[in-house]
Amino acid sequence: MQHPFYVTTAIAYANGGPHIGHAYELIASDAVARFNRLAGKDVLFLSGTDEHGKKMERTAAAAGLTPLELANLNAKKFEDLLRALCISNDDFIRTTQERHKDTASRFWNLMCESDDIYKGSYSGWYSVRDEAFYSENETFINDDNSRCGPNGTEVEWISEETYFFRLSKYQDRVLGFLEQNPDFVGPKERYNEVLSFVKSGLRDFSVSRANSNWGIPVPNDPSHVMYVWVDALVNYVTATHYLLDIKNEKAIYWPASLHVIGKDIIRFHAVYWIALLMSAKLPLPSKVFAHGFVLNKGEKMSKSLGNVIDPNMLIDRFGSDSVRYFLLREIPFGQDGNCDEQLIAARVNGDLANGIGNLTSRSLSMIVKNCDSQIPQPGEFSNSDRKIIEQSYALYPSVSKEMDSLQIHKALSLIIQLATEVDRYLTTEAPWLLSNNDRPRMNTVLYTATEVLRVIGIMLQPFTPRAAGKILDMLSIHQDRRHFGTINEATRIRPGTSVCTPEALFPRV
């Protein structure tokens, strides 16, 4: 029985198109999803768009569109980006879909059954940009005299009737859960942040908005719509159809194995979401991991600064594999990191074009030229041949260890290190010299290099799927023999296998 692995991204607000931060989250989650699939797990990978709320309502009005028209427009941009980046999501959820509205209503009713929803009135600060309520002491007055929330977004005073969720009731259970599961939140800094937030005391929070008709109506009181964050969080359950039909084939994926999100929305996932699930009596997810922010030359990106990076522009310039590789290798997963064209060019030229690309073309063009385009029959392996092959078989367990702890950048660096080693091996063994005076030895060296290249191709699939696929195609590796279970001697590349003339994997920038 395969072990189900359910990984999600945050669902992006559909009030605008995607930026590089969204692309980063998609790429990282995709690497994790692909890695787990190749490791033999039964994976469900979900992404989508968050389409309700005041922000949508206002942006649409300003653009002269209905909120749904705006959502349709932007959801398409996200779906297009997913394709352009080779994201392998199994489903794309939009919170305006019927399946989601049904699930959210059922979820609400479950919270009512636990007596956790009550009517009251809320007077306080609200940031439409963050779709978040803030207490007075979390706000500050900006230079232009406007009041802002902790993220620097403007807040407005609202005073309205609302439904509250009894978060305070879950204080002890949430704290107990976090203390018993110190790995539930990663990285460690975020866990500590969440823990101290919970220890500082949880207060009931508003879970509905009056005066809005753009949202999911509160069951039995259509004068309110659900607070957009409650609506949005439930998307993770919706996609498994767990509340609609527990016997359906997707229900086995709940609870989620991993929610990948940005550090700015950790509280919603690691505290509110957990309490909401406890209230609805649903099983809790296994892990929430908060990645850092992609910065432009050290600065936060914003429309007002005009420094927002468009991922499509980078894909056009560098190709999706290079953008994927750069973001995953350059930014330690969990920390902030910079993205700019010079940095991308340096990584692409160094690690990919001169590294993996050069290695592939060096070894394959020699086989095409000297071995009639077929993997040669090796002779007896020398110590150095054996060493590099064994090193390549040892790569999977070590990369897997890094991926299990979501150290994606370290996982990639191990793969690149192996490519560097093979390059060194080739330089030392110099098969181009052997072609004149020792053909049997040349064959063994080229065999060894391509066997390691096969492993590198397999291991690169989660990170640079297109280029990895090309490497494996050039080596004529059958589709069924590209999973991690084939990284061993028993499935080593067969002599006589045809290879193709190498094509450029990563054009130098």
Ligand code: MSP
């Ligand atoms: N709609 C909510 C999420 C609801 S999940 C139930 C939301 N949307 S968002 O569009 O603002 O952000 C979507 C994701 O992108 C979040 O995980 C957020 O942290 C991430 N990022 C937004 N800007 C980012 C960067 N500059 N860098 C990296 N990730 C960033 O929040």
